[in-house]
Structures are given as C-alpha cells and as structure tokens.
Amino acid sequence: MLVASGLVKHYGGVTALDGVGIDLRAGEVHAVVGENGAGKSTLVKIISGVVRPEGGTIELDGARVRFSDARQAASQGVAIVSQELMTYDDLTVLENLFPYGAPRRGGLVSAREMRRLAQPVLDELGLDPPPHVRTGELPLADRQLLEICRALLQDPRVLILDEPTSALPRDAAARLAAVTRRLAGRGLAVLYISHFLEEVMRVATRVTVLRDGKVVLPGAPAADVGLDFLVTAMLGQPARDAAPPAAVPHRPSGTAVSLTGVTVPGRLRSVSLAAAGGEIVGLAGLQGSGHLAVLDAVCGRARPSAGEVRLPNGRSPRSARHAVTEGVAYISGDRKGRGLMLDKPLWENITSVSWLGQGRGGSMPRRARLIERAHGHLERLRIRGDVRARAGELSGGNQQKAVLAKWLDAAPSVLALDDPTRGVDVGARGELHGIVRDLASAGRVVLIASTDLAELVELCHRVLVFQHGRVVDTLDGDRLTEPELSLAMNAGFADPAL
Ligand SMILES: Nc1ncnc2c1ncn2[C@@H]1O[C@H](COP(=O)(O)OP(=O)(O)OP(=O)(O)O)[C@@H](O)[C@H]1O
Ligand SMILES: [Mg+2]
Structure with missing residues (x-):
C-alpha cells in the first residue's frame, strides 16, 4: 500500500x-x-x-x-x-x-x-x-x-x-x-x-x-x-549477558530515607516506610494507587499534610529545588515535561544540576571543563550525539540517557526513578540498570517506580505494592516475580475508607 x-x-x-x-x-x-x-x-x-x-x-x-x-x-x-x-x-x-x-x-x-x-x-x-x-x-x-x-x-x-x-x-x-x-x-x-x-x-x-x-x-x-x-x-553483535537480577549484595547501612505517617491529600494515607542505603526499593501500583506520590514526597514535589519525610542527611525536603540541593535526583521517563532544556546544548543540560547542588557562592567552573565532564558522561552512557548539539536534536532514547547523565553528574545520595528506561533500547536499558546497581552498592538509596514490571523484578531488592494510597503488600525473595507482582497490584484489597 x-x-x-x-x-x-x-x-x-x-x-x-x-x-x-x-x-x-x-x-x-x-x-x-x-x-x-x-x-x-x-x-x-x-x-x-x-x-x-x-x-x-x-x-x-x-x-x-x-x-x-x-x-x-x-x-x-x-x-x-x-x-x-x-x-x-x-x-x-x-x-x-x-x-x-x-x-x-x-x-x-x-x-x-x-x-x-x-x-x-x-x-x-x-x-x-x-x-x-x-x-x-x-x-x-x-x-x-x-x-x-x-x-x-x-x-x-x-x-x-x-x-x-x-x-x-x-x-x-x-x-x-x-x-x-x-x-x-x-x-x-x-x-x-x-x-x-x-x-x-x-x-x-x-x-x-x-x-x-x-x-x-x-x-x-x-x-x-x-x-x-x-x-x-x-x-550488530549478540547482547552481552544481562547482569543477574538484583545481583547487588544488599548490605543495608541504616535507614536512609524514611516516611513516617505521611499523608498527601487524595494520594497517600498515613504511609510509613523506610529504605536503607544500598537498597533498591520498588514502588508498584495501578494508576492513582499512591506509589508515585511517594516519589513526589521524597522529591519535595508533593507536600505532606501530615507526617514526615526524611532524607539521608536527616532533613525533610521543603520543595523540589530544596530536595535537589539535598542530593535527591528525580529521573522521569516523561522527558518532555521534566527532563531537559531542549534548546540548550547537551553539555549545559548535563552539568546543570550539579550547579544547583553546589549552590551559589562557588566560582563558575570553566566552560571547557564542563564540556569535558559532560563528554565523559556521553561516553559512559554511550549517548549518540555531540556534546555541543542541542538536546532537542537527540533521538528519544538518547534524550532519556541524557536525563540520567545530568543527575549522575550531580552525584545524588537518593535516586527517585519513575520509568527511567522508557524508550531506551535493550542494550542501553541493561547499561542503565548496571549503573543503578552500582550506585546502590555505593550506598545510595534507590526508589523506583516502573510500568515495566520486569524492570522492577530485575532490579529491586523488594517491591512495595500500593492500593488506595496505602502499602498493601511487600514482595521480595521468591515472591518477587512478575505474575506475583501483577496479582498483588490488581488484587482486590478492600478500600479502608469504604
Ligand atoms: N532534529 C534533529 N536535529 C539533529 N539531529 C537529529 C534530529 N533528529 C534526529 N537527529 C539525529 O538522527 C539520528 C536518528 O534519530 P532518530 O530519532 O531517528 O532515532 P530513533 O531510532 O528514533 O531512536 P530512539 O529509539 O532513541 O527514538 C540520531 O543520531 C539523532 O541524533
Ligand atoms: Mg525514536
């Protein structure tokens, strides 16, 4: 035709x-x-x-x-x-x-x-x-x-x-x-x-x-x-063997991120949970179940009406910007909305957050140094694009890698991921997973939500399942499989408010 x-x-x-x-x-x-x-x-x-x-x-x-x-x-x-x-x-x-x-x-x-x-x-x-x-x-x-x-x-x-x-x-x-x-x-x-x-x-x-x-x-x-x-x-070559699921030996180092009795109106009801350094914790649920509200609360994008969120340094995020300066990286698959300044060169995008994090006061790093640093990230993540090209010129998946690069550049202590590999090809998906595991083994806290259940099963040490703004189940070990996860997300737990 x-x-x-x-x-x-x-x-x-x-x-x-x-x-x-x-x-x-x-x-x-x-x-x-x-x-x-x-x-x-x-x-x-x-x-x-x-x-x-x-x-x-x-x-x-x-x-x-x-x-x-x-x-x-x-x-x-x-x-x-x-x-x-x-x-x-x-x-x-x-x-x-x-x-x-x-x-x-x-x-x-x-x-x-x-x-x-x-x-x-x-x-x-x-x-x-x-x-x-x-x-x-x-x-x-x-x-x-x-x-x-x-x-x-x-x-x-x-x-x-x-x-x-x-x-x-x-x-x-x-x-x-x-x-x-x-x-x-x-x-x-x-x-x-x-x-x-x-x-x-x-x-x-x-x-x-x-x-x-x-x-x-x-x-x-x-x-x-x-x-x-x-x-x-x-x-052009066989895929490298994927890293074994959740291969990171999990040596938790105390509570790093915690929610205590956190309520976000219409989204979370008095939720308490904790994640340790070195841990990759999955957040799962159907649309509107509250799992994404946890990410928002940790990233300072949703203000709890009750309860408390604590970051590894003991502080509570007051705003999205404040959370960034406290070392929280928020990486979303919704690139267009939150990820990149499409008109700006790639190097500027990639080095923009660490800027925020370093706060005012410090002297402006030389442009050439920033470009060099950005270039290092391009190589590490195999981003196909010129470091001086506008971010908008990259292919969709390469833009997503650039979002990740920008946060890696800021050396965050908490990674809040929402569909981080959306639109990323199989090869790069494995690479990104490897990076997330490395960050966890270096003691960072990783919270991840994903529409791709296989991603949660592969990466996480445990997955919290949400319904009606509450945690209704926790899957780990042998129970952490795609069918179990799907079942737990869809199972008809009674709405406690009804
Ligand atoms: N508007 C543009 N300006 C400059 N370069 C571009 C533009 N659009 C695409 N390119 C380049 O053309 C190449 C092919 O991009 P394309 O978007 O077709 O890839 P794709 O196969 O769709 O990738 P993805 O899986 O990431 O979506 C890439 O190197 C990309 O950087
Ligand atoms: Mg494309």
Missing part, C-alpha cells in the same frame, strides 16, 4: 538515514526496531510528512506522493502517533482529539458531536477520561492513548505508531496490541515501533531492523525471526 525507498536524511554531519526503504501492506503490522538513534523516528517522520528527505521516494497505492506536512499526510490517510507526545495540555480531552477542526453544529463547536464521534474509539482503547479535564492533568499513559485515539479518528489507511506503549502499564499495552492487530485485520497498514521486543514479536506480521541509518533486516516475517536474532541484528 505504501512503499518508501532510498530515503536519505542528514542532520548536519549526522547521517540519520542512508538509503532506507520499507513497504507497508494492507492487513499487516510491520514493526521497525533498532537501537536508540538508529533512525526509526526519522523514517516515520519522513513517511508522515513531518520531515523532508534529501533523497528517496514514497509511493501510496503506486502513485508517487510528497507530503509537505503531517496534515496533508493525514488527509491522504497516513496518520502518525509520534514518540514525543503532542497533546495540547491546555485543551480539554475532546478538543485534543480534533486538532484539524472540531465538528460544528450551526457554526459552533459541538462538544456533544465530538463525544459522539470519539466514544467508540475511546471505548475500543479502554479510555474513559473526564471530557472537560485539561489534558495536561492526565497521567502520561492516558495522554499516550489519547494520541492514538486522535490518530484513529482521522480514519487512516496507514497508521504509524512510534513507541505507542512506552508509557503504558502492562494491561493497557496488551489492550493496545490487541487493538493494533484488530485494525490490521480491518485492512489498515500499521507501522509499529517499539523497544519491547517481546511485544513486537506478538504484534508484528513482519519486522524491519535499522542500524546506523541502514536497513539490516528488511521486512522479515516475524514468525521466522527469534528474539536473539533480532537483538543481534539491532546491536
């Missing part, structure tokens, strides 16, 4: 795509995988008219097309859900769904009409957002689903999903996978990008692998390729 061939794209000295082709067929889910920076997003941005290639052609049903922007692509039936979320945070949910003009009645935008058109698609995705809420207030997962909903409302023939499940909890991701297959079953051509390779294998009809801007495996039937083969094709 859609055939792209010989696509070439450079960004300055970087070759993002070097003669890449792909064919999308009606009724198929065609997955594209590759390391961070391999060129996946560039490919789909070209197909959907967001980016102009320097060379190559695109044919839709045999006719050559050249889209000048995403809107034009949409009008010809090519819809894209991009990796970086593009919701308009100040608009309501319904307004967000009709970016190219809301349905009108008698000249007026009709909320009822919007609702009528949107409802079947919302239902199919299992999304039930309050229609008048500002989109910016919704959790990341809902915003991600909302974008997919918006694309489907354009009634596309070609649907492009660039990491659609990176922010989704497992059940929502599974639902989306089912929807994706169903859409293909109705004759859509779907292009699907994801770093969750098992998910790719379940959803895809065919797989294309990109490496360094080139196709190294063109549209192979998914049934014919195994996971190991795929990883080897992506990395």
Whole structure:
C-alpha cells in the first residue's frame, strides 16, 4: 500500500538515514526496531510528512506522493502517533482529539458531536477520561492513548505508531496490541515501533531492523525471526549477558530515607516506610494507587499534610529545588515535561544540576571543563550525539540517557526513578540498570517506580505494592516475580475508607 525507498536524511554531519526503504501492506503490522538513534523516528517522520528527505521516494497505492506536512499526510490517510507526545495540555480531552477542526453544529463547536464521534474509539482503547479535564492533568499513559485515539479518528489507511506503549502499564499495552492487530485485520497498514521486543514479536506480521541509518533486516516475517536474532541484528553483535537480577549484595547501612505517617491529600494515607542505603526499593501500583506520590514526597514535589519525610542527611525536603540541593535526583521517563532544556546544548543540560547542588557562592567552573565532564558522561552512557548539539536534536532514547547523565553528574545520595528506561533500547536499558546497581552498592538509596514490571523484578531488592494510597503488600525473595507482582497490584484489597 505504501512503499518508501532510498530515503536519505542528514542532520548536519549526522547521517540519520542512508538509503532506507520499507513497504507497508494492507492487513499487516510491520514493526521497525533498532537501537536508540538508529533512525526509526526519522523514517516515520519522513513517511508522515513531518520531515523532508534529501533523497528517496514514497509511493501510496503506486502513485508517487510528497507530503509537505503531517496534515496533508493525514488527509491522504497516513496518520502518525509520534514518540514525543503532542497533546495540547491546555485543551480539554475532546478538543485534543480534533486538532484539524472540531465538528460544528450551526457554526459552533459541538462538544456533544465530538463525544459522539470519539466514544467508540475511546471505548475500543479502554479510555474513559473526564471530557472537560485539561489534558495536561492526565497521567502520561492516558495522554499516550489519547494520541492514538486522535490518530484513529482521522480514519487512516496507514497508521504509524512510534513507541505507542512506552508509557503504558502492562494491561493497557496488551489492550493496545490487541487493538493494533484488530485494525490490521480491518485492512489498515500499521507501522509499529517499539523497544519491547517481546511485544513486537506478538504484534508484528513482519519486522524491519535499522542500524546506523541502514536497513539490516528488511521486512522479515516475524514468525521466522527469534528474539536473539533480532537483538543481534539491532546491536550488530549478540547482547552481552544481562547482569543477574538484583545481583547487588544488599548490605543495608541504616535507614536512609524514611516516611513516617505521611499523608498527601487524595494520594497517600498515613504511609510509613523506610529504605536503607544500598537498597533498591520498588514502588508498584495501578494508576492513582499512591506509589508515585511517594516519589513526589521524597522529591519535595508533593507536600505532606501530615507526617514526615526524611532524607539521608536527616532533613525533610521543603520543595523540589530544596530536595535537589539535598542530593535527591528525580529521573522521569516523561522527558518532555521534566527532563531537559531542549534548546540548550547537551553539555549545559548535563552539568546543570550539579550547579544547583553546589549552590551559589562557588566560582563558575570553566566552560571547557564542563564540556569535558559532560563528554565523559556521553561516553559512559554511550549517548549518540555531540556534546555541543542541542538536546532537542537527540533521538528519544538518547534524550532519556541524557536525563540520567545530568543527575549522575550531580552525584545524588537518593535516586527517585519513575520509568527511567522508557524508550531506551535493550542494550542501553541493561547499561542503565548496571549503573543503578552500582550506585546502590555505593550506598545510595534507590526508589523506583516502573510500568515495566520486569524492570522492577530485575532490579529491586523488594517491591512495595500500593492500593488506595496505602502499602498493601511487600514482595521480595521468591515472591518477587512478575505474575506475583501483577496479582498483588490488581488484587482486590478492600478500600479502608469504604
Ligand atoms: N532534529 C534533529 N536535529 C539533529 N539531529 C537529529 C534530529 N533528529 C534526529 N537527529 C539525529 O538522527 C539520528 C536518528 O534519530 P532518530 O530519532 O531517528 O532515532 P530513533 O531510532 O528514533 O531512536 P530512539 O529509539 O532513541 O527514538 C540520531 O543520531 C539523532 O541524533
Ligand atoms: Mg525514536
């Protein structure tokens, strides 16, 4: 249905795509995988008219097309859900769904009409957002689903999903996978990008692998390729053996972070917990269960109405900024919102926090020294990008690594992680996990929430499960498995307030 061939794209000295082709067929889910920076997003941005290639052609049903922007692509039936979320945070949910003009009645935008058109698609995705809420207030997962909903409302023939499940909890991701297959079953051509390779294998009809801007495996039937083969094709070498789960011998060194009777209105109810230096503690729960409020309280982003939060130095975080100066690093997979200054060079981003931490007074380190320091982080985390390039020019996964680099540079005593490897490729995910383990064995405290349960099981010494703003279970040792975790999160513990 859609055939792209010989696509070439450079960004300055970087070759993002070097003669890449792909064919999308009606009724198929065609997955594209590759390391961070391999060129996946560039490919789909070209197909959907967001980016102009320097060379190559695109044919839709045999006719050559050249889209000048995403809107034009949409009008010809090519819809894209991009990796970086593009919701308009100040608009309501319904307004967000009709970016190219809301349905009108008698000249007026009709909320009822919007609702009528949107409802079947919302239902199919299992999304039930309050229609008048500002989109910016919704959790990341809902915003991600909302974008997919918006694309489907354009009634596309070609649907492009660039990491659609990176922010989704497992059940929502599974639902989306089912929807994706169903859409293909109705004759859509779907292009699907994801770093969750098992998910790719379940959803895809065919797989294309990109490496360094080139196709190294063109549209192979998914049934014919195994996971190991795929990883080897992506990395150009077999994956190094993953570090054994929770390999860090856990030598707790007293209580380092504690919550005592902490209540955050509407989110946490009189929660007490403690984490020791050297410990990696997981926080799990369904949306709104309170696990993320713990991170917020530790990072000074949520003020308890009762109770007390203590950091390793005995102080309580008074504000987000204060928490940073007290050595708390908050790393979120929601890069766009909280991570980086996209217009600023990478080195400035990476060295920005330690600045805050060192406080005023100290003399400004020389620029050349900062650049050198940032460069060291780039190498250590294998970030693909120039230290002087604007952070916004990095690929999504490399931006996420940059967020981590920036906090590592600040040598934090507490790591508060929320989906830290969202959108990060398998190779880098393992590296980041290794770094987290190293920090823990150096006596740091790590608190981690993740929609990726495998990540919690691999990394944590124990996982606290939250429901209704309380800890309802703690998993460790033999009980710390994905099925147990999922069960504990979903089990119907009675709401103590009911
Ligand atoms: N706007 C831009 N300006 C400069 N360089 C860019 C820009 N967009 C992408 N690049 C570069 O092009 C290369 C390919 O990036 P792309 O976003 O396509 O990777 P990707 O495969 O989608 O990676 P990820 O898995 O991290 O999302 C990277 O080296 C990236 O830094
Ligand atoms: Mg990308």
